[in-house]
Amino acid sequence: xxxxxxxxxxxxxxxxxxxxxxxxxxxxxxxxxxxxxxxxxxxxxxxxxxxxxxxxxxxxxxxxxxxxxxxxxxxxxxxxxxxxxxxxxxxxxxxxxxxxxxxxxxxxxxxxxxxxxxxxxxxxxxxxxxxxxxxxxxxxxxxxxxxxxxxxxxxxxxxxxxxxxxxxxxxxxxxxxxxxxxxxxxxxxxxxxxxxxxxxxxxxxxxxxxxxxxxxxxxxxxxxxxxxxxxxxxxxxxxxxxxxxxxxxxxxxxxxxxxxxxxxxxxxxxxxxxxxxxxxxxxxxxxxxxxxxxxxxxxxxxxxxxxxxxxxxxxxxxxxxxxxxxxxxxxxxxxxxxxxxxxxxxxxxxxxxxxxxxxxxxxxxxxxxxxxxxxxxxxxxxxxxxxxxxxxxxxxxxxxxxxxxxxxxxxxxxxxxxxxxxxxxxxxxxxxxxxxxxxxxxxxxxxxxxxxxxxxxxxxxxxxxxxxxxxxxxxxxxxxxxxxxxxxxxxxxxxxxxxxxxxxxxxxxxxxxxxxx
Amino acid sequence: xxxxxxxxxxxxxxxxxxxxxxxxxxxxxxxxxxxxxxxxxxxxxxxxxxxxxxxxxxxxxxxxxxxxxxxxxxxxxxxxxxxxxxxxxxxxxxxxxxxxxxxxxxxxxxxxxxxxxxxxxxxxxxxxxxxxxxxxxxxxxxxxxxxxxxxxxxxxxxxxxxxxxxxxxxxxxxxxxxxxxxxxxxxxxxxxxxxxxxxxxxxxxxxxxxxxxxxxxxxxxxxxxxxxxxxxxxxxxxxxxxxxxxxxxxx
Numbered sequence: 001x002x003x004x005x006x007x008x009x010x011x012x013x014x015x016x017x018x019x020x021x022x023x024x025x026x027x028x029x030x031x032x033x034x035x036x037x038x039x040x041x042x043x044x045x046x047x048x049x050x051x052x053x054x055x056x057x058x059x060x061x062x063x064x065x066x067x068x069x070x071x072x073x074x075x076x077x078x079x080x081x082x083x084x085x086x087x088x089x090x091x092x093x094x095x096x097x098x099x100x101x102x103x104x105x106x107x108x109x110x111x112x113x114x115x116x117x118x119x120x121x122x123x124x125x126x127x128x129x130x131x132x133x134x135x136x137x138x139x140x141x142x143x144x145x146x147x148x149x150x151x152x153x154x155x156x157x158x159x160x161x162x163x164x165x166x167x168x169x170x171x172x173x174x175x176x177x178x179x180x181x182x183x184x185x186x187x188x189x190x191x192x193x194x195x196x197x198x199x200x201x202x203x204x205x206x207x208x209x210x211x212x213x214x215x216x217x218x219x220x221x222x223x224x225x226x227x228x229x230x231x232x233x234x235x236x237x238x239x240x241x242x243x244x245x246x247x248x249x250x251x252x253x254x255x256x257x258x259x260x261x262x263x264x265x266x267x268x269x270x271x272x273x274x275x276x277x278x279x280x281x282x283x284x285x286x287x288x289x290x291x292x293x294x295x296x297x298x299x300x301x302x303x304x305x306x307x308x309x310x311x312x313x314x315x316x317x318x319x320x321x322x323x324x325x326x327x328x329x330x331x332x333x334x335x336x337x338x339x340x341x342x343x344x345x346x347x348x349x350x351x352x353x354x355x356x357x358x359x360x361x362x363x364x365x366x367x368x369x370x371x372x373x374x375x376x377x378x379x380x381x382x383x384x385x386x387x388x389x390x391x392x393x394x395x396x397x398x399x400x401x402x403x404x405x406x407x408x409x410x411x412x413x414x415x416x417x418x419x420x421x422x423x424x425x426x427x428x429x430x431x432x433x434x435x436x437x438x439x440x441x442x443x444x445x446x447x448x449x450x451x452x453x454x455x456x457x458x459x460x461x462x463x464x465x466x467x468x469x470x471x472x473x474x475x476x477x478x479x480x481x482x483x484x485x486x487x488x489x490x491x492x493x494x495x496x497x498x499x500x501x502x503x504x505x506x507x508x509x510x511x512x513x514x515x516x517x
Numbered sequence: 518x519x520x521x522x523x524x525x526x527x528x529x530x531x532x533x534x535x536x537x538x539x540x541x542x543x544x545x546x547x548x549x550x551x552x553x554x555x556x557x558x559x560x561x562x563x564x565x566x567x568x569x570x571x572x573x574x575x576x577x578x579x580x581x582x583x584x585x586x587x588x589x590x591x592x593x594x595x596x597x598x599x600x601x602x603x604x605x606x607x608x609x610x611x612x613x614x615x616x617x618x619x620x621x622x623x624x625x626x627x628x629x630x631x632x633x634x635x636x637x638x639x640x641x642x643x644x645x646x647x648x649x650x651x652x653x654x655x656x657x658x659x660x661x662x663x664x665x666x667x668x669x670x671x672x673x674x675x676x677x678x679x680x681x682x683x684x685x686x687x688x689x690x691x692x693x694x695x696x697x698x699x700x701x702x703x704x705x706x707x708x709x710x711x712x713x714x715x716x717x718x719x720x721x722x723x724x725x726x727x728x729x730x731x732x733x734x735x736x737x738x739x740x741x742x743x744x745x746x747x748x749x750x751x752x753x754x755x756x757x758x759x760x761x762x763x764x765x766x767x768x
Contacts, residue, residue, distance in 0.1 A: 408605035411573055411593045412666070413622030426609055512609045516652065 015257050018441070018495035022448040023488045024265070025049060025117065026474040029128060031268035042128050046118040053114055054107035061103025065096035068180045097175040105168050109352075112160060116354040117449055133159070134355055141358030142454065144366070149359045153351065160350045258492065262485045271481040282482040286473065302469065306490055309451070309465040312375075313443045316382035320390050320439060321432070328394035328428060329420055345391060353384040354449060360384070361453050365461070374461045378450045385446030386439040393435030397428045402515055430510040437503045444491055466491055521587050522549035523674060523709045524572060529581035531567055532734075541734035542567055545581075548728055548737055550674075552708040554700060556720035559730030560767060565713045566602075568735070569678050572711065573599050585674075595622050598667030598707075602679040604659040606651040612638060613647040616665045623670065637665040640699070657688035664696070668707070677712040681719065697723060697747060717767075721759045722749050729766050739766045 032045035069091060077087050116134030121127075129135060133156045140149035266273050274282065284298035296304055327345075331338040364377040401423070409415070409423055447467030454460055462468045470487045473480035531543040542564040557565045570576040571583050574592040583590045585597075598619065606615050616634040625633075638647055641661040651659055660680060667675055680696075681689035699705055714720055720727045721743060729739035743759060750756065 402603075402605075404601050404603045404605035405607065407570070407575055408599070408601055409618070410575055411599045412619035412670075413593060413595065414618060418621070423607070512650070512652075515608055 015254050015492065015496065018492050018499065019261070020445045020448060020488065020491050020495075021053070022117065022445050023470055023484070023491065024268075025114075025448075026121075026471075027265050027268035027484065029118075029121075030474075031270070034270055039130075042130055046114075046130060049114055049118060050111045053110040057107040057110060058100065058103040061099040061106075062096050065099035066092060068099070069095045070180060094178040095180065098172075098179040101168070101171045101175050105172075108163070112156075112352040113354055116352060116357070137355055138358045141362045144362060146359070146362060149362065153355055153359060156355055157347060157351050160352075161347065164350070254496070258489055261488065261492075265485045265488065266481055269481045269484070274482060279482045282479060283486060286469075286476070286480065286483045302466075302486065302490060305464055305466045305469045306494065308463065309444075309447050309467060310494070312379055312463075312465065313382060313386075313440065313447070316379050316386055316443065317436070317439060319379075320383055320387040321436070324387055324391040324394055324435075325425075325428070325432075327391060328398055329424055331395060332398045332424055333420075342395075345388075345395075349388045349392070353381070353446065356384055357381050357449060357453070361461075371463075374453070374463055377453070377461075378463050378465070381450035382443050382446050385450075386443045389438035389442060390432070390435040393431040393438070394428050397431030398424060400515070401427050405515070426513050427515070429513040430507070433503060433506045433510045437499065440498065440503075441495065444495055522551050523586065524550035524711070525584040525587075526550075526568070526572075527582050527584060529568070529571065529578040529583060531564065531571070531576075531579050533579075543578075544734040544736050546730075546735065546737055547581075548740060550709055550711055550726075553725040554710045554723060555712070555726045555728065556724035557711065557713045557728045557730060558717055558720045558763060558767075559715065559735060560732045561715060562733045563730045564733065564735035565730055566678050569599075569676055569711065569713050572674075573597055573676055575599075595619060595670050596672050597674045597676055598670045598672040599676040600660070600663045600667050600678065600680045602683055604651070604656075604663050604683070606659055606662055608651050611648050611650060612643060612654075612662050615651070615662055616669050618666055619670050633669050633671075634665075637669045638662075640668065641665045641695070655688070656684045657692055660684060660692060661695075664692075668699070671706045673706075673708055675707045675710045677710065679714055680712070682714070682716070693719065693723065701747065717760050717763050718751070721756060721763070722751065727759075727763060729763050731767070739763065 028049055029042075029045045032048065033041045035041070036044055073091060077091055082090070115132065116138060118128065119130040119132045119134035120138035129139075133152055137149050137152040137156070140146075140152060263273075283302070286301065287295060287297040295301075327341065331341055360380055361377045364380065365373045367373070368376060405423070409419060414422065447465055448470055449467070451465040451467035452460065452462040452471040462472075466487055470484060473483035473487060476483070526546055526548050529543060529546045530541070532539045532541040534540070546564075546568060557568065559565050567576060571578055572585075572590065574590045574594065574597075585594075607618070610618075613631075613634055616638055617630055620630045620633060635647065638644065641664050643658060643661050643665065646654070646658070651662070654662070660683075663680070681692055684692065700707075700710060712720075712723065724743055727739075727741040727743060728737055729741065730736065731738045739762075741759065741763060745753070745755060745759075
């Protein structure tokens, strides 16, 4: 990427990675359905959405693959007079293969996440029902037929696993040889257990939000970009000014992009763009439950909802962090445990969280009644959307502890609790941070489907939260468009702010815990 | 030797499974180590590093046994300190903390720990770097930390796994001289050094005894006693005789 393009592109990507993709789902549906009504329109809309989910992952995969071509290969190609077309065929294409397959795997993972949400949903006046596994599970749950729902879920998981084994694994095996990234003979606890290692590598950082994948690669880390030392020696005062210019540019681009998003939402919802006064009025008069006296509305409602979502996310995050850390440590300590648990996590992770939602909700609500029940269900749903990022990042980090470190600690009597405290946990720190970033991103996405749950025909349960606000606003038709836009902006800004203030700072501190490769 | 050797390798064999097939790494290896500087020389893959790990108790033989003062080796012990080819320092700990790593094992007071670590950091020439992090050190300095960490145990046996092969030639030469100086110092409490290397000149320049190993599966094909006073002159014809003898045995 040229330097200038990255000035603009990276802030945009920074925002894009923070946008809750599910927030746009209703808007896209409504847009397509007004143009192509009926079942055809529903299918078209869902295909468009799946496409947008997939295309990101694959685009970024291709970019990553190209970025990984080592400089010396580029130079050698020039030096030996390799023509453009040969260069493309013999150097660029093979470099893309392994990353592209990886991108495809992520793309499909992301798509499966969308499917249940798309196949059975209510957007305003329209009820979307597309025949498919997601629909089957959701409807069975809505009709309290638990056994049917579970059968549907099992079927979905089997299909996913089958595709993994039959399609992806062989492709990965065949393209591994094209990979430039050195995995190094010295690394890994289980270097001898090839199968275990390859399945762990497969899940390192595997996520369902394809946009976030791109940021796994630190090259694109915005703060490190800002700190890049310019090639020319620049005196400190000028450097400060440059940094400030970059910052201002970034902020302008972010605001511009958010504005663009708002316009897109209005366009999709076929709503006229109101004046600022009208917009403010709409927000102030917005109430999730119409005509409720003593309920919050308008800006206080938005603030309260944001706070509620945040608290719920925090609760789910802490639970996820607790158990994944324990699991990671347990797996590191006992190989037998690892062999037993990894396949279970493998399957657990394959289950698209959104397919699980109806079943989990049914189970919890049938035992614990609202309002406690729905709060609990919401937290559990958030948990399923967050925990796998943490788990696989932590396992990956522990797995990547270099062989010589595990030998030397053993040779110098560092074992048991001391090993966990002084080696395992610090070594996991960078992974915990990146896993947390991904988990919160996935979590915000999940709020949209976990705070407002359809539990039967015409029956709905909801909690206070930004996701619920969004869904309610959708149901309000064009009167709610402003609120939808506002909610999405609030969510995006919250994510961006938390990223800056919390995660990026922690990432810098986590640098010292990384092993030099 | 009439007394019990410090380390006795008794008919040790090692194989492991690679993709369901057994691969023999070491075959019937036997030799003794006394109070001497011993080098194990052999081509890559001959199992010499694995052998060293078995001596330190980090790995177990498939057959046969390793004896330390007559007793079979069960696991790592503070009486043996190991220096690693890739330094194996913890990146987020300072030089001082890295050197101290093995001292908690030894049930000495905190002041003693500090004193010992600082002494050995000085001995390897890293005075002033106690608070530095491995990232800030050069390769040679990192290996010095590794050596200090091993020496801090005041171990009976010092084990070194290709300690200089990750360093450039000049740094390696400097460190070799330092190790020999430490070895010749009468105050040095270590009685035996076992060093693994693939560099024959290095072995002949440093060792009292050289164990020569064959390519995989590794067997002992020669046991050479180097009768030269240190410091050894590389231009001495005897030096080259030894080197030639060893190289011809390997190939």
